[in-house]
Amino acid sequence: MLPSSRLAFAELARYISAAALILLRIAAxxxxxxxxIHFSGHDWARALSSLWSGAxxxxxxxxxxxxxxxxxxxxxxKLLLAQSLSRVTPVLLCGVSASIALRAGIFNIxxxxxxxxxxxxxxxxxxxxxxxxxxxxxxxxxxxxxxxAWGYLAVLAKVRRGVHExxxxxxxxxxxVNLCDYFVAHGLRDLSSMSLQTRxxxxxxQLGTYVPGSDFTVSxxxxxxxxxxxxxxxxxxxxxxxxxxxxSAPEAAEAAGIPPARVQGRAMFLSGAVAGLxxxxxxxxxxxxxxxxxxxxxxxxxxxxxxLGGTSPLGVLSGxxxxxxxxxxxxxxxxxxxxxxxxxxxxxxxVICVFAVRFRVGRExxxxxxxxxxxxxxxx
Amino acid sequence: MTPDWLIAxxxxxxxxxxxxxxxxxxxxxxxxxxxxxxxxxxMMLMAAFxxxxxxxxxxxxxxxxxxFVGIGFSLCHxxxxxxxxxxxxxxxxxxxxxxxxxxxxxxxxxxxDGISVSSPxxxxxxALAFTLPLLAHLFxxxxxxxxxxxxxxxxxxxxxxxxxxxxxxxxxxxxxxGAFCGLAGxxxxxxxxxxxxxxxxAGKGFIAxxxxxxxxxxxxxxxxxxxxxxxxxxxxxQLQIIGIRLQFLGVEWSSPQIxxxxxxxxxxxxxxxxxxxxxxxxxxxxxxxxxD
Numbered sequence: 001m002l003p004s005s006r007l008a009f010a011e012l013a014r015y016i017s018a019a020a021l022i023l024l025r026i027a028a029x030x031x032x033x034x035x036x037i038h039f040s041g042h043d044w045a046r047a048l049s050s051l052w053s054g055a056x057x058x059x060x061x062x063x064x065x066x067x068x069x070x071x072x073x074x075x076x077x078k079l080l081l082a083q084s085l086s087r088v089t090p091v092l093l094c095g096v097s098a099s100i101a102l103r104a105g106i107f108n109i110x111x112x113x114x115x116x117x118x119x120x121x122x123x124x125x126x127x128x129x130x131x132x133x134x135x136x137x138x139x140x141x142x143x144x145x146x147x148x149a150w151g152y153l154a155v156l157a158k159v160r161r162g163v164h165e166x167x168x169x170x171x172x173x174x175x176x177v178n179l180c181d182y183f184v185a186h187g188l189r190d191l192s193s194m195s196l197q198t199r200x201x202x203x204x205x206q207l208g209t210y211v212p213g214s215d216f217t218v219s220x221x222x223x224x225x226x227x228x229x230x231x232x233x234x235x236x237x238x239x240x241x242x243x244x245x246x247x248s249a250p251e252a253a254e255a256a257g258i259p260p261a262r263v264q265g266r267a268m269f270l271s272g273a274v275a276g277l278x279x280x281x282x283x284x285x286x287x288x289x290x291x292x293x294x295x296x297x298x299x300x301x302x303x304x305x306x307x308l309g310g311t312s313p314l315g316v317l318s319g320x321x322x323x324x325x326x327x328x329x330x331x332x333x334x335x336x337x338x339x340x341x342x343x344x345x346x347x348x349x350x351v352i353c354v355f356a357v358r359f360r361v362g363r364e365x366x367x368x369x370x371x372x373x374x375x376x377x378x379x380x
Numbered sequence: 381m382t383p384d385w386l387i388a389x390x391x392x393x394x395x396x397x398x399x400x401x402x403x404x405x406x407x408x409x410x411x412x413x414x415x416x417x418x419x420x421x422x423m424m425l426m427a428a429f430x431x432x433x434x435x436x437x438x439x440x441x442x443x444x445x446x447x448f449v450g451i452g453f454s455l456c457h458x459x460x461x462x463x464x465x466x467x468x469x470x471x472x473x474x475x476x477x478x479x480x481x482x483x484x485x486x487x488x489x490x491x492x493d494g495i496s497v498s499s500p501x502x503x504x505x506x507a508l509a510f511t512l513p514l515l516a517h518l519f520x521x522x523x524x525x526x527x528x529x530x531x532x533x534x535x536x537x538x539x540x541x542x543x544x545x546x547x548x549x550x551x552x553x554x555x556x557x558g559a560f561c562g563l564a565g566x567x568x569x570x571x572x573x574x575x576x577x578x579x580x581x582a583g584k585g586f587i588a589x590x591x592x593x594x595x596x597x598x599x600x601x602x603x604x605x606x607x608x609x610x611x612x613x614x615x616x617x618q619l620q621i622i623g624i625r626l627q628f629l630g631v632e633w634s635s636p637q638i639x640x641x642x643x644x645x646x647x648x649x650x651x652x653x654x655x656x657x658x659x660x661x662x663x664x665x666x667x668x669x670x671x672d
Contacts, residue, residue: 342488349482357465
C-alpha cells in the first residue's frame with residue numbers, strides 16, 4: 001500500500017495536471033487569436049494586453065490608479081473591472097438556465113429566446129407605477145414567468161409531438177425576437193424616441209449601480225446566489241435527483257417510476273424561468289427598457305458555458321467569468337486599437353471546441369509524469 | 381393578383397430556396413451517416429466569405445474556394461465529433477461561433493469599404509439545385525456507397541462487421557456535406573448578394589436542417605421542404621414589397637415583424653405535424669468511441 005503522503009501527492013499531481021491542461025487549452029485559443037490578429041496586420045502583443053486590461057481592469061485603463069496588493073503594486077481601473085463583472089452576470093444566469101435543462105437531458109438552445117421574452121415582459125411590468133420593493137418583485141416575477149412559459153412550449157412540442165428541442169428552440173428564438181419587436185412597434189412603443197424601444201421603466205424598478213458609470217449592480221450577487229442555490233437544489237433534493245436520473249438514464253427513470261416527460265417539463269420550466277430572470281435583470285440594471293437586440297450573445301454564451309462546464313458548479317462559474325470578461329475585454333480592445341471585437345467570438349468558438357475534446361490519454365499521462373518526476377526528486 | 385406578381389413570387393421562391401436546397405442536401409448526407417450537423421450555418425457562412433474573398437477576380441476561383449473551405453470546415457466537425465469524442469451539438473455550436481467571429485472580424489478588417497463579387501452564371505446554381513437532389517437520391521439509395529452511408533447512420537456496428545470503417549464513411553459523408561454547404565455559401569455571396577455582409581446566412585442553416593427533418597432525411601424530401609420554406613420567404617418579401625395592409629383580429633399581419641416571423645412559425649407548425657411520424661437515423665449523435 002502506498003503511504004498516505006504519496007497518495008496525497010498523487011492527488012495533488014492530478015489537480016496540477018488538470019489545471020495545466022486547462023491553461024494549455026486557453027493558451028491554444030489565445031494563440032489562435034494572436035495569429036489571427038497578427039496576420040490581419042495588427043500588433044498582437046498590444047491586442048492581448050488590451051484584452052487583459054479590458055477584462056480585469058489591471059493595467060492601463062481609462063483612469064487607472066496605482067493599487068497596492070501586498071508587496072506588488074499595479075495600475076488598476078475599478079470601472080473596467082466593474083463593467084466586466086456586470087457582463088459576467090447574464091452569462092452566468094444563462095449558464096445556470098442551460099445547465100438545469102441539460103441535467104434533464106435537454107439541449108435548451110432556446111435560452112436567448114426565453115431571455116428576450118423575459119426581458120420584454122419585465123420591461124412592460126417595469127412601466128407600471130408601483131412602489132419600490134413591490135416593483136422589483138413584480139418585474140422579476142413577470143420576467144421569470146414569461147421565460148418559463150416560452151421554455152415550456154419547446155418541451156410540449158418535444159413530449160407531445162416528438163420535435164427535437166434543438167430545432168424547435170432555435171425556431172422559437174427567431175419567433176420570440178420578432179414577436180416582441182412587433183409588440184414594441186405596435187402599441188408599446190416609446191413615442192418620444194425615434195428608435196424602436198419601450199418607455200423607460202419607473203425609477204422604482206431600476207437597480208442602482210455600485211460603481212458609478214458601470215452597470216454593476218446587485219444582480220451580480222443574486223446570480224452567484226442563484227447558481228449556488230441551483231447546485232444545492234440538484235444535489236440535495238428529490239426533484240434534483242429525479243432530474244439527474246432522467247437526464248442520464250431515461251429508461252432507468254421510467255423503470256423506477258419517474259415520468260421523464262413531467263421531469264423534463266419541470267426542468268424546462270425552471271430553465272426558462274432563470275433565462276427570463278436574466279432578461280429582467282438586464283432591464284433593471286443595464287438597459288432600463290426593452291430595445292432591439294437586448295439578448296446580445298449571452299444566451300449562446302450561457303449554453304456553451306453549461307456544456308463546457310459539464311453543468312458542474314466550478315465549471316460553469318469559471319466559464320461564465322471567462323466568457324463574460326472576454327466579451328468585455330474585446331469591447332475595450334476595439335475602442336483602444338480598432339481591432340474588431342468579434343475576435344472574442346472567435347476565441348470563444350475555439351475555446352468551446354478545444355475544451356470539449358476529451359483526451360483519452362492526456363490527463364492520466366500528465367499525472368503519471370508528475371508522480372514519476374516527484375519520485376525521482378525524492379530519491380535524489 | 382396580376383401575373384407579374386405571380387412571376388415575381390415564383391422567381392423569389394426559387395432564388396431563396398436554392399441555398400436551402402443545397403445546404404439541406406449536405407444535412408441529409410451528414411445526418412444519414414449519423415452526424416448531427418448544426419454547423420451547416422457556420423459552413424455556409426465560411427464558404428460565403430471565402431467565395432467573396434476569392435471571387436472578386438474570377439468567379440470560378442470563388443466557387444472553388446467556397447467548396448474547399450466548406451469541405452475543410454466540415455472535416456473540422458468530423459475530426460471533433462469522430463476523432464476527439466466531442467458531443468455533436470457542442471462541436472456545432474463551437475464551429476458556428478468560430479465562423480461568425482472569424483467572418484465578422486475579417487469582413488470588418490478587409491471588406492470595410494464594401495466589395496462586389498463576380499458570379500458564375502446564375503443558371504448553374506439553378507441547374508445544380510434542381511439536379512443534385514435527384515443525383516443524391518440515386519447515390520444514397522442505388523449505390524453501394526449510399527447503402528454504407530445509410531447503414532452507418534442506422535447501425536454502425538454492422539458496417540464495422542463488413543470490414544468497412546464507419547468513421548471513414550462518416551468523413552466521406554461530411555466531405556459531401558461540406559461541398560454542398562460550399563455551393564450554398566457561394567450562391568449566397570456570389571450569385572445572390574454579389575457581396576458579403578456579416579451574418580448573411582441569417583439562420584438558413586437551421587432552416588435547412590428543419591427541411592431535412594421535414595423531408596424525412598431524404599434528398600428529394602429535403603428539396604421539397606426547402607422549396608416550401610423558400611416559398612414562405614418569398615411570400616414574406618413580396619408582401620413587404622407590395623405593401624398591402626392586412627389587418628384583422630387587431631393584429632397588423634402585414635407588419636415586417638410578423639412577416640419575418642412567418643417562415644419560422646410555419647416551419648415549427650410543419651414540424652409539429654410531421655416530426656412525430658418519422659424517426660431519425662438510429663445512431664444520430666452517437667459518439668464514435670465505441671467503434672474504434
